[in-house]
Every structure is written in C-alpha cells, then in structure tokens.
Amino acid sequence: METVKRSLRLLTMVVLAVSLVSLNACSHRASKKDRRGDAALGEEAMKPLGEEGISEQELEEARRKVAELRQKQGGVLATVYFEFDDFSLSDQAKAVLAQNAAWLMNNSQRDVIIEGHCDERGTDEYNVALGERRANSAKRYLISLGVNAAQLSTISFGEERPAVQGHTEAEWAKNRRAEFVLQ
Amino acid sequence: MKKIIATCLCLMALGAVSSAPAKIYIYIDTPATSKFPIAIEPFRNISGAPGLNDVAGTLSTVISGDLEISGLFRLIDPKTFIADRDDKEMTGERIRWDDWSLLGAEALARGGVYQESRGLRVEARLYDVVKGSFISGKRYFGEPGDARLMGHKFADEIIYQLTGEKGIFQTRIAFISDRTGRKEAYLIDFDGKNQTQVTSHRSIVLSPAWSPDGKKLLYTSYKSGNPDVYMRDLFQGQEVRLSHYRGINLAPDWSPDGGKIVLTLSEDNGNSDIYLINPQGEKLRRLTREWSNDVSPCWSPNGREIAFVSDRAGNPQIYVLDMQTEKVRRLTFAGSYNTSPAWSPRGDKIAYASMAGRTFSICTINSDGSNPRQLTDAGSCEDPTWSPDGRHIAFSSNRYGKKKIFIMLADGSGVRQVSGGEGNDTNPSWSPYIDYR
Numbered sequence: 001m002e003t004v005k006r007s008l009r010l011l012t013m014v015v016l017a018v019s020l021v022s023l024n025a026c027s028h029r030a031s032k033k034d035r036r037g038d039a040a041l042g043e044e045a046m047k048p049l050g051e052e053g054i055s056e057q058e059l060e061e062a063r064r065k066v067a068e069l070r071q072k073q074g075g076v077l078a079t080v081y082f083e084f085d086d087f088s089l090s091d092q093a094k095a096v097l098a099q100n101a102a103w104l105m106n107n108s109q110r111d112v113i114i115e116g117h118c119d120e121r122g123t124d125e126y127n128v129a130l131g132e133r134r135a136n137s138a139k140r141y142l143i144s145l146g147v148n149a150a151q152l153s154t155i156s157f158g159e160e161r162p163a164v165q166g167h168t169e170a171e172w173a174k175n176r177r178a179e180f181v182l183q
Numbered sequence: 184m185k186k187i188i189a190t191c192l193c194l195m196a197l198g199a200v201s202s203a204p205a206k207i208y209i210y211i212d213t214p215a216t217s218k219f220p221i222a223i224e225p226f227r228n229i230s231g232a233p234g235l236n237d238v239a240g241t242l243s244t245v246i247s248g249d250l251e252i253s254g255l256f257r258l259i260d261p262k263t264f265i266a267d268r269d270d271k272e273m274t275g276e277r278i279r280w281d282d283w284s285l286l287g288a289e290a291l292a293r294g295g296v297y298q299e300s301r302g303l304r305v306e307a308r309l310y311d312v313v314k315g316s317f318i319s320g321k322r323y324f325g326e327p328g329d330a331r332l333m334g335h336k337f338a339d340e341i342i343y344q345l346t347g348e349k350g351i352f353q354t355r356i357a358f359i360s361d362r363t364g365r366k367e368a369y370l371i372d373f374d375g376k377n378q379t380q381v382t383s384h385r386s387i388v389l390s391p392a393w394s395p396d397g398k399k400l401l402y403t404s405y406k407s408g409n410p411d412v413y414m415r416d417l418f419q420g421q422e423v424r425l426s427h428y429r430g431i432n433l434a435p436d437w438s439p440d441g442g443k444i445v446l447t448l449s450e451d452n453g454n455s456d457i458y459l460i461n462p463q464g465e466k467l468r469r470l471t472r473e474w475s476n477d478v479s480p481c482w483s484p485n486g487r488e489i490a491f492v493s494d495r496a497g498n499p500q501i502y503v504l505d506m507q508t509e510k511v512r513r514l515t516f517a518g519s520y521n522t523s524p525a526w527s528p529r530g531d532k533i534a535y536a537s538m539a540g541r542t543f544s545i546c547t548i549n550s551d552g553s554n555p556r557q558l559t560d561a562g563s564c565e566d567p568t569w570s571p572d573g574r575h576i577a578f579s580s581n582r583y584g585k586k587k588i589f590i591m592l593a594d595g596s597g598v599r600q601v602s603g604g605e606g607n608d609t610n611p612s613w614s615p616y617i618d619y620r
Contacts, residue, residue, distance in 0.1 A: 027268060047452045048473075079218075083597070085498065085520075110420050122390055123522040123536065123565060123611065126492060126499055128410060128494045129455035129476040136453025154453060155409060156431055160387045 010023040023083055035167065049144050052088060052137075059144050062098055066145050069102035077103055077112065079163075085122065087133035094111060094152035097138060100180060101145040108148060111183040114138050116156040119162070119172035124158055131156030199356045199455045200477060205318075208290065208345040209255055209573065215618035218257040219345065222312075223247045223418045226305075230298035238303060238330045245334025246292060246341070248374060252599070253342060254574070254592045259288050271295075273306040273320075287314045289613065292341055295383075302326050303517060307337040309344055321342045331376060332620055350485055351570045355614045356577055357381070357391035357400055358588050362606030368402050370417075373570065373577075373581075373590065373613070375601030381415065384420075390434040391611055396440065397617045401425070401435040401444065412446060414462070425464040431455065443467065444482040447487055457491055458506070471511070481552070483526045490524035490533055501535055503550070514552050522612040523566050526550070527573045527593075534558075534567035534576055545578050547593070558595030568613045577601070578610040 050056065069075070077100050080093040089097065104112065116135030118127040135154035143149050162175040203344050209219050223246055225313075227241040250256045270277050273295050282293050287566055292309040294307035305323040310316065323333045332353070339350030343566055355374045367379040382388050384406040391402045400415045408410045412426035412435050426432040429451030437444050444462060449455045455476045459467040461548040471477045475495035481488055501514040501524045520538035527534065532610050533550055542563035548555040562582025569576055577590045588602035588611045601606040 047454075061451070079571070085494070121541065122499070122520065123479070123492075125447075125479045126476065126494075126522055127448065128389070128431055128433050129478045132453050132455060133451045133476060136449075140452070154430070156449075157405075158389075160389075 025182055031077060031137045038058075041103070044166050046140060046149075049140060053087070054141070054144075062094065063145055066101045066105070067099050069099055072102075073106075075099055075103045078172040079180070080134075080178045082134055082176040082178070084119065084172070084176065086128060087128065087137045089137055093129065093138075096142065097141050098145065101142050102149050104147045104151055108151065111151050111153070113183065114152060114154045115159060115161075115179040115181060116154065117175055117177050117179065118159045120162065120167070121172065122159070124160070129154050130157035131158045132178075136179045193367050194248075199551075204344045204347050207347045211255065211346050211348060215405075218256055219289060220257045220259060220287045220288045220405060221250065221292065221341075222259040222286060223250070223261070224264060224291060226294045226296060229273075229295040232325060233297040235296045235298060238327050239303075240292060241330035242296070242305065242307075242337070243332045245331050246338045249335060249338035249339065249350075251351075252374065252575075252590070252597070255346070256315060256598050257344075259286050267539065273308055275308060275310060275317055278310065278315075280312055283312045290318070290345065292337070294337070299324065303335050305337075307333075307340075309341055329614055331372070331460075348572060349434055349616055351572050351575065351616070353617050353620050354571060354586060355397075355617065356568075356601070357612045358579070358602065358608050359388055359391065359394065359402075360602070360604075360606050360608045362604055363606075368400065369608075371499070371588075371602060373575075375588070375602070375603065377595075378602075381417075388440045391612045392434075392436050393614050394437050395439055395615055396441065397615045398619070399485040401437060403433050403435070412444075412464075423464075425462075427464075428466070432526035434479050437462075438482050439484055439486045445470070445482065447478045447480065457489065459541055463539060470506075470509065471568065479523055481524050481526055484528055484530045488550075490526055492522045492524065501533065501548075512552075514548060514550075515555065516552075518553055518610050523567055524566045525570050525576075532593075533567065536565045536578075545576065545595075558591070559596075559598075564589075566610050570613050571616045575613075579609045579611060581607075 047165050080095045080096050114135045116131030118131050135156055139152050164174045165173045219328050226242040228235040228239045228443045247258055265282050267289045278440055291312050292312045297304040302325055308320045309318040311318050319340055321337055333552055337350035338352045343349035355370050356373055357370050360369050365385050367468045368391050370381055371378045384404050384480045388404040389403045391400055398417055402413055404413050407441040410431045410434045411423050411424050414425045415422040428448050428450045433447040435444050435446040444460050447455050448458045454480055457470040457477045458482045461467055473495045474491050477491055477493045480489050480491040487506055491502055492499050494500050498519045500521050501605050503514050504511050513541050518537045521535050523536045524597045525534045532547045534547045537546045543565045544557050545564045546557050547556055564580040567576050567578045574593055575590050576593055579586045580589050586609050588599050589600050591598040
C-alpha cells in the first residue's frame with residue numbers, strides 16, 4: 001500500500017513537471033512570436049530596397065562579399081551609424097552590415113534584436129519613429145543579403161538609450177546607431 | 184487617485200445664487216487695455232481654532248495665485264486694506280464699499296473658515312464693489328487638507344461669475360519625468376502642486392494623453408519590451424495594454440467625442456504611419472500611407488481634422504489631414520524642423536515646437552497656415568499643450584538647466600515654472616476641465 005502511494009505521488013510529480021515544461025515551451029514560443037511577429041506571422045511582403053537607391057547589382061556584389069566573409073571564421077556583430085535625421089545606409093554602414101550578415105549566416109541558430117537609436121536632438125516621438133526606421137533599414141538590408149528573417153527582430157529606443165552622454169557632435173554621432181543584441 | 188474621491192467636497196450653492204452669471208464684467212476675447220481690479224480680503228479664521236489659521240492663509244494664497252495666473256486681474260495690494268468690522272456670518276452687511284472703491288477695487292472676494300463638529304466649513308463670497316452688491320457665494324465642507332482645492336474651486340467661481348467662462352483652476356497636467364532614473368508618468372495640479380506618480384514601470388514611459396472626460400490617461404511604455412500604448416483608469420488605478428501591434432505604438436490622442444484614438448503604428452515595414460483605433464485597441468483605419476515618418480497626431484476640437492508631423496518633404500513639418508476626404512495639406516513652411524502640434528480648444532490655432540540651431544521654441548500658427556508666431560525665446564522649449572480654455576500653454580523648457588514644465592499665457596507672456604525637484608520633466612499634457620474633484 002505504502003509503495004503504491006509513493007509511486008502515485010511520484011507519478012503526479014512527473015506529470016506536473018512535464019506539464020510545467022510544456023507550459024514553459026508554449027509561453028516561450030508565444031512570446032517569441034509576439035516579439036518578432038514578422039517571420040513567424042508571415043507578414044506582408046518586404047518593401048524592395050530599390051526604392052531607397054540600392055540597386056540589385058549593388059546587392060549582388062554585396063552578397064559575393066558576404067560569401068567571402070563567411071569563409072573567415074569568427075567576426076563580431078558591429079554597430080551601424082547614421083547621419084542626423086537620416087536612416088539611409090552609408091557605404092560604411094553597408095560594409096558593417098555585410099560582416100554582420102556573414103556572422104548571422106554562419107550562426108543561423110542565433111537570434112538578434114536590432115535596436116534603433118537616435119541622438120538627443122529632435123522630439124522624443126519623432127525619434128522613436130526615426131530609430132524604428134534605422135533598425136528596419138539594417139534589417140531589410142541583412143535580409144536582402146541572405147540572412148534568415150526569422151533570426152531578426154527590431155525595436156526602437158528613440159533617444160532614450162544613448163550609448164554615450166554629451167551634447168556635441170562627437171557624442172551625437174555615436175548615439176545615432178543600430179545596435180545588434182544577441183538573444 | 185483615491186485621494187480625489189476621499190477629498191470630494193460637499194459643495195452647496197447658497198439659495199440666493201443663480202448659477203449663470205447675471206453680468207459679464209470681463210470680456211476675455213477682447214484684448215484688455217487694463218486688467219480688472221479685484222481685492223482678495225485675507226480669509227479669516229472665524230472660529231479661532233488654531234489649526235484653521237493655515238487653512239485661511241492657504242485659501243487666500245490659492246485664490247490670489249490663481250487670479251494672478253489668469254492674467255485677467257490686477258490684485259489690489261492687501262497691505263492697503265483697512266480691517267473690516269467683524270462679520271462673523273459673512274453676511275456682507277457691514278462691508279464699507281467706499282473704502283474698497285477708494286482702493287480701486289471693482290470686485291471684492293472674501294471669506295471665513297469655521298470649525299465644524301467634523302471637519303471645517305468655508306464660506307466664500309464675491310461682491311460687486313461699484314454697485315455694492317452680492318455676486319456669488321459658496322459654502323464648502325471638508326478637511327484642512329482640502330484647502331487648496333477649495334481655493335481653486337472658488338477661484339473658478341470668480342472667473343465664471345466675472346467672465347462667463349469656465350475656469351481652469353481644478354485642471355491637472357500630466358507629464359513624464361526621469362527623476363527616479365527611469366521615465367515615468369506624473370500628475371500635478373496646473374499650478375504645480377499636489378504631485379502624484381502615475382506609473383512605476385521601471386522602463387520608459389512617453390507621451391501621456393488624457394481621455395476627454397479627464398478620467399483616463401493614455402501613454403506609450405516599453406514595460407513589455409516594445410513601445411506599446413497603455414490606458415490607465417486614474418480612479419481604479421488599473422492599466423490595460425491597449426495597442427501592441429508589431430513595431431512602434433506611439434503617442435496616442437483621444438478624439439474629442441471619446442470614440443476613437445489616433446496614434447502612430449509602424450507594422451508596415453517599420454514605416455511609421457497614422458492609424459485610428461477604438462478605445463478597445465482594435466484597428467479601425469489607416470490614415471496615412473507615405474514612405475515617411477508620420478508621428479504625433481492630434482485632433483482638431485471638432486474632430487474633423489488631424490494635425491501630425493511628417494518628414495515626407497525631407498524634414499519634419501506639420502501637416503493637416505481632413506478625416507472626410509483624407510486629403511493632406513502642409514501647414515508649416517518656415518524652418519526645417521517643426522514638430523509636436525497641439526490644436527487650440529477654440530480650433531483657430533495650432534501650437535508647435537520649431538527647432539532652429541540646437542534649440543526649440545514654442546510657436547503658434549493659424550489653422551489655415553497663416554500668421555506663424557514665435558512665443559518663447561529662452562532656452563529650448565518643447566511639447567506645447569493648451570489649457571482647456573485656450574488661454575494658456577504648458578511646455579517643457581531647459582531655460583534654468585534641467586528640463587522642467589512651464590505654463591504661460593497663450594500670447595507668450597506670464598511664463599512660470601510649475602514642476603520642480605530632480606531630473607528632467609517633459610511631455611506635458613494639460614487635462615480637460617475636471618468636474619469630479
């Protein structure tokens with residue numbers, strides 16, 4: 001009798017544990033889906049980059065570069081910088097994104113959040129929108145280079161999370177950025 | 184917000200008072216050549232109970248301060264007053280009209296505080312000195328802690344009786360402060376007193392906006408890891424996440440009829456556009472489709488148009504969207520960075536912030552785009568918001584160092600700081616008229 005009781009108790013515990021695990025898995029999935037809905041929810045088609053003056057020919061070249069970079073192991077995810085009140089990608093920003101693309105394609109099991117940031121000038125609200133554009137500029141370029149959209153999500157912090165404090169162009173330039181945060 | 188319910192005053196108009204003003208003494212639409220002279224006789228502690236001296240003092244201070252801020256009055260210097268004979272029941276029978284006339288007063292406000300078996304009673308009166316007649320009287324019951332609110336209520340009564348318009352002295356201002364190290368939403372009375380902290384998200388809270396009944400507050404918060412719009416009931420304290428579409432959910436503004444909320448969403452490729460949702464958070468309509476940042480929407484008071492900021496022409500400017508035709512017209516042309524539109528309650532003007540060099544100034548422009556005017560020139564001033572009577576504008580400014588909340592008359596005069604303490608205070612939003620306090 002005693003053993004039956006004990007095994008029953010054990011069984012209950014196991015069942016409980018299993019349901020906890022699956023519950024966890026569920027909530028994990030759900031939150032992940034929420035966070036970056038795009039890939040998971042099959043969003044509307046991505047707007048082509050051509051409209052921002054990035055030609056298919058230029059992209060082809062960049063993809064070859066990414067393939068080269070992928071041969072080299074290592075590398076890191078680097079930050080991309082922008083001009084004032086601008087979310088277009090400079091040549092330097094594109095070069096950094098090519099490296100980031102190589103890393104992400106070599107580490108396809110890793111997810112990143114792309115954070116868009118602004119300098120302190122301008123209104124809080126406008127800067128949240130601007131940061132969002134910067135994050136999405138980076139994201140769309142990465143996808144065009146071949147990165148799996150499911151690895152990427154975006155968030156804008158506007159001017160709320162500066163990388164450095166200060167009120168001169170030197171600090172502002174460091175704060176106008178898209179940062180890559182590993183999940 | 185529980186406190187407001189607890190301090191809700193029993194307010195009773197005296198039998199002799201008609202609710203509507205019989206005569207207009209001050210026409211607020213006519214630019215005044217001179218301010219209306221009024222004497223505020225210091226409120227008296229009639230019962231003589233020691234605790235009531237402070238109450239009487241607070242009443243006089245609040246009423247005088249409110250009338251001063253209104254910009255409509257010249258307050259007669261109390262030092263010139265001659266002590267009136269005892270008038271324990273505030274009947275007004277022994278007021279020496281000639282003395283008050285001699286001081287130049289055209290109206291007289293006075294009152295007394297009485298100890299009651301529970302709490303206290305305030306008798307407040309307003310007189311026409313020229314005619315030597317009674318204009319209005321109010322009786323308030325409450326606790327000593329209610330003195331400020333009683334003062335604001337009677338100052339509102341004075342405004343109403345003399346101008347025929349509602350006063351703003353019971354209104355509040357919501358704003359954002361980083362004084363705890365994180366941006367949270369706070370409330371103050373319009374004069375900066377009576378501060379309460381609304382959110383404790385320990386995240387980033389932005390852009391507070393009032394419901395038309397003044398009972399709810401909307402704001403954007405990163406509480407759940409994404410900029411989403413929340414709605415808080417200021418009475419119950421409960422908060423719901425109203426809008427959490429993919430991307431940013433930013434800077435909501437509640438329609439004047441209460442039925443819709445306009446805000447910025449970026450679910451389309453990170454492209455910020457203006458959308459309409461209902462107060463349950465369901466999407467109703469997308470209003471703009473430009474490949475540009477469209478932010479900071481605000482309703483016209485008749486609900487037919489929405490002013491917003493867009494960089495569709497290369498840099499941020501103010502645009503106006505007609506809700507019926509969905510046609511968009513550009514409002515501002517001067518300057519390369521114009522943001523934060525706020526439509527005046529009368530509908531004739533739009534206030535905004537214009538950046539030149541490194542600083543913003545508060546400007547107004549007629550809603551047809553004519554007559555842009557700069558109102559501030561000290562420090563960087565942002566985020567204008569109108570008082571519900573359209574006579575004042577609140578804004579944030581760093582003119583003394585950290586950003587603080589200031590109020591001024593709508594012509595740019597009478598600037599005064601209303602928020603203090605540590606940190607930066609930004610994003611003010613002036614409440615509508617509040618009747619529940």
